Amino acid sequence: MKKPASPSRSGDISLKEGLEALVKAYRLQGxxxxxxxxSSWERVMGKAVALKTKEVYVNQGRLFVRLTSAPLKHELLMAKSRVAELINSEVGETVINEVIFL
Structure with a gap:
């Protein structure tokens, strides 16, 4: 007859701790x-802006956003620093240093 598995083995770690160790080991946090x-662009900027957004990507700490509306692009250009603040607060650390609207 087999023994039931012990609920508290020494050396066991939680799934969260294991994933955090994996991310750290492979330097994937960035x-x-x-x-x-x-993925949070629509949630942060709202549905109206997301509908006018064609492409969003990050490269070397810069957020590139391709918009389909020139008036919206002009409006967001005036608030570039605020957009970066909103995005960084959503992530919880400074990821975006500059926002570029294309």
Whole structure:
């Protein structure tokens, strides 16, 4: 007859701790933050801006946003620093240093 598994083995770690160790070992935190920035664009900027957004990507700490509306682009150009603040606060650390609207 088998013994039931002991609930508290020495050396066991939680799934969260294991994933954090994996991310740290492979130095993936920067890429994960970039993916978080892109995926949270609609939530941070709202549905109206997201509908006029054609492409969003991050490269070397810069957020590139391609918009389909010239008036919206002009409006957001005036608030570039605020957009960066909103995105960085969503991620929880400074990921975006500059926002570039294309």
């Amino acid at each position: 890429k994960l933050n970039e993916v978080t920035v892109v």
